[in-house]
Amino acid sequence: MAKTKTAFFCQNCGTQYAKWIGQCTSCKQWNTIVEEIVQKEEKKTWKTSSSTLQKASKPLRVNEINSDKEIRFNTQDIEFNRVLGGGLVPGSLTLLGGEPGIGKSTLLLQIALKLPYKTLYVSGEESQKQIKMRAERIHPSSENCFILTETKTQNIFQQIVALEPDLVVIDSIQTLHSDYIESAAGSISQIRECTAELIKFAKESNTPVILVGHITKDGTIAGPKILEHMVDTVLQFEGDQNYVYRILRSLKNRFGSTAELGIYEMQGSGLREVNNPSEVLISKNDENLSGAAVAATVEGIRPLLIEIQALVSTAVYGTPQRSATGFNAKRLNMLLAVLEKRAGFKLAAKDVFLNITGGISVDDPAIDLAVIASILSSNFDTPIPKGVCFAAEVGLSGEIRTVQRTDQRILEAEKLGFTSIYVSKNNKITLKDTKIKVRLVSKIEDVVSTLFK
Ligand code: TYD
Ligand code: MG
Numbered sequence: 001m002a003k004t005k006t007a008f009f010c011q012n013c014g015t016q017y018a019k020w021i022g023q024c025t026s027c028k029q030w031n032t033i034v035e036e037i038v039q040k041e042e043k044k045t046w047k048t049s050s051s052t053l054q055k056a057s058k059p060l061r062v063n064e065i066n067s068d069k070e071i072r073f074n075t076q077d078i079e080f081n082r083v084l085g086g087g088l089v090p091g092s093l094t095l096l097g098g099e100p101g102i103g104k105s106t107l108l109l110q111i112a113l114k115l116p117y118k119t120l121y122v123s124g125e126e127s128q129k130q131i132k133m134r135a136e137r138i139h140p141s142s143e144n145c146f147i148l149t150e151t152k153t154q155n156i157f158q159q160i161v162a163l164e165p166d167l168v169v170i171d172s173i174q175t176l177h178s179d180y181i182e183s184a185a186g187s188i189s190q191i192r193e194c195t196a197e198l199i200k201f202a203k204e205s206n207t208p209v210i211l212v213g214h215i216t217k218d219g220t221i222a223g224p225k226i227l228e229h230m231v232d233t234v235l236q237f238e239g240d241q242n243y244v245y246r247i248l249r250s251l252k253n254r255f256g257s258t259a260e261l262g263i264y265e266m267q268g269s270g271l272r273e274v275n276n277p278s279e280v281l282i283s284k285n286d287e288n289l290s291g292a293a294v295a296a297t298v299e300g301i302r303p304l305l306i307e308i309q310a311l312v313s314t315a316v317y318g319t320p321q322r323s324a325t326g327f328n329a330k331r332l333n334m335l336l337a338v339l340e341k342r343a344g345f346k347l348a349a350k351d352v353f354l355n356i357t358g359g360i361s362v363d364d365p366a367i368d369l370a371v372i373a374s375i376l377s378s379n380f381d382t383p384i385p386k387g388v389c390f391a392a393e394v395g396l397s398g399e400i401r402t403v404q405r406t407d408q409r410i411l412e413a414e415k416l417g418f419t420s421i422y423v424s425k426n427n428k429i430t431l432k433d434t435k436i437k438v439r440l441v442s443k444i445e446d447v448v449s450t451l452f453k
Contacts, residue, residue, distance in 0.1 A: 008033050009188040014226050036183035073167065073208055076114045079264060079273045080107075082302075083235060083248050085256015088167070088208040092255065093199055095173070095227065097213040098237035103246055103266055104212050106134065107237065108169045110270045113139040117166035120159070124151040124175030124185075138270035151185060153178045153197050165207065170198065172212035173227070195230050228252060239266075243359030245280070246271065259300035263360075278305035278416055281358045291378030294389040295370030296409035296421060297362055303405075303412035305389060306362060310374035311353040320349060326356030327371065328363075335371055335394060342398030343444040345379065366403035368394040369422060372444060373451065382452050387419035398444050400424045407431050410438060422447055 008017040011034055013027035023030050072087030081087045088094065098104045105126070112119040113135055123131055131147050146163060150156050153176055160168065170176065176194040177185040184190065195211070202209045213227065228234050232254040239246035248262035264271040265280070274280060282294060282305055291310045296303065308327075315321065324332045332354055339345045352375060356362060370390040377384050391409040393401040402424045403409075410429070413421045413436055420437040423429075429438060441447050 004182065005038050006035050007038050007189075008035050011188060014188045014192070034187070036181075036187050036189050038181060038183070038189055073117075075111050076116075077111050077273060078275065079248060079262030080111060082300075083250050083260045083262040084233065085250075085253055085260065088210075089232070089255045090208055091202050091206040092208050092233060093195075093202050093231040094208070094210045094233040094235060095213050095231040096210060096235045096237060097215050099215060099241075101241060102237050102239060103264070103271055104237050105171050106138070106266075107248075107264070107271055108171060108210060108212065109135060110138050112145045112167070112169055113142040115144060115167065118144050118146070118163065119167045119169065120146050120148060120163055120165035121169045121171070122148045122150055122156055123171045124149070125171055137268070151175050151177055153194050157197075157201065160201070160205075168198075168202075168207060168209045170209065170211045172214055174214050191227055192230075195227055199230060238361075240359030245274070245358050245360060247360055257300060261299040261302060261304075278303070278412065281306045281360070282416075283307055283357055288383035288386060290381045290383045291374055293370040293374035293377060293384050294418070295362075295364075295367035296389050296391040296413050297364040297367055298405050298409060299362075299364065301405075301408075303408050305412060305416055305418075306360070306367070307357045308367065308370050308374045309355045309357060310371070310378045312347065312350050312375055312378040315349050315351045321351045321353070323352075324354040326359065326361040327354055327367070331368075332371065334396070335368060336375070338394060338396060338398050339372060339375065339444070343448070345376070347375075347379070350379070364403075365393040366391045366409070368392065369400060369447070373422075373447060376448060376452060380452050384451060387417070388422070388451070389413050389418045389420075390422045392422065392424045392441070394444070400441050400443065400446075402426045410434060410436060 008020050010024040010027060010029065010032045012029045012032045013024060015024055015026040017033060020033055020035065024032050071090065073090060074087045075081055096104055096108065109121060109131065112121045128147050128149050146165065148159055173191055173194060174186040177190050178193045178197060181189050181193045198209050233250060234252040236249045236251055237246060244266045246264045246266060250258045250260060252258060263274040263277045265274050293308050294305055295308055296305050322329065322333060336347050336352060340347055354371065369392040372394055373384055373390055391403060391406060393403050395401050406423055406427045407430060410421055410431060414434055418436055420439055422439045422441055425440040425442040
């Protein structure tokens with residue numbers, strides 16, 4: 001009988017200990033150390049024979065390396081391709097994380113169903129019938145998508161060898177278990193082992209693999225941080241469950257930029273790609289309401305116009321409330337302090353609520369000016385005229401600062417029918433013959449004097 005060996009692992013960061021301790025010395029979390037059975041045995045991986053045949057690699061000069069343009073695997077989903085940086089790279093491992101119920105399984109099943117290649121969708125969470133029901137809602141017929149409900153990696157590899165799929169989807173990594181490790185599925189050592197086996201499979205067979213990963217309460221992918229180091233690409237699917245829009249971001253990408261963003265709309269028949277997000281994110285309200293301002297942002301290289309709504313009211317309680325949805329609350333406090341100190345607006349006794357429509361969150365500093373404009377508009381109860389938008393950062397001394405890709409923002413605003421855009425005076429605008437009026441401002445007062453006379 002094989003000798004059973006146990007070790008202690010921190011369930012938060014994956015650090016291994018020889019004995020139990022109360023606090024992890026590495027990540028400082030309490031009560032996260034759990035004993036797991038680790039069985040050491042001669043390992044057979046997905047193909048026992050191939051590993052022994054591997055040649056040791058030799059160093060090559062950079063210019064000797066074959067640089068044939070990498071062929072990407074087109075997923076037939078424009079948004080998904082964009083976030084990946086042009087499609088899946090053969091032999092790569094992609095991890096898709098997100099809250100339960102956000103639509104991870106839907107997204108991957110949808111991609112698997114639409115692909116003209118042979119795809120194996122392995123589910124450890126739902127039965128074949130359940131997946132079939134979901135598939136019928138999304139895409140009723142597909143010849144190339146195979147569904148397997150299995151959680152043991154060795155059995156999965158057996159099926160892979162028989163089927164030879166072009167793409168493998170695993171839903172989810174936390175449900176897999178390998179025979180070579182004795183601890184329960186979802187434990188640190190199982191996740192690490194199963195991922196390692198899948199990486200070996202992906203690299204040796206040049207097949208792309210997509211993994212679904214659960215996330216924990218605090219929003220990080222469940223399992224050791226090492227999981228994120230092991231895979232090539234980490235994608236995050238996020239959004240507010242109460243809204244229909246879902247955003248796909250890349251947190252790590254060995255083959256492309258992490259600034260790209262994909263937007264989907266959850267419908268009754270699956271996820272719809274939103275190719276022109278600016279139009280859906282701006283509310284089509286004909287009445288001019290106070291407290292709303294439009295910001296011309298850029299996510300990745302993609303211009304995106306979003307609406308910001310603010311509500312400023314007299315504080316009922318002693319301490320005024322400040323809350324922001326989709327925007328950094330610290331940044332909101334900073335902008336309020338700038339308004340108070342540099343522009344002389346008395347907001348200290350006011351509650352300020354800020355919301356970005358569509359349930360999305362934005363990090364682009366260029367929305368600062370729109371945030372300030374919406375707060376002032378609500379404070380004066382004066383609507384901002386229709387057709388006005390903003391693209392500038394606001395500094396601590398109240399100065400209006402330049403942002404990158406201003407030209408692109410101006411063009412997008414013009415395309416959507418905006419008539420004027422406020423940008424920093426320091427911008428070097430090279431655009432000619434634009435119909436949109438570009439207003440160059442350097443201080444908050446310049447904006448106030450033209451908007452709220
Ligand atoms: P799911 O993909 O199961 O989420 P995850 O795998 O991330 O846990 O998504 C489930 C939600 O999506 C569920 O609340 C219902 C909704 N949904 C639709 O609105 N339309 C659809 O066509 C499908 C398949 C799901
Ligand atoms: Mg799921």
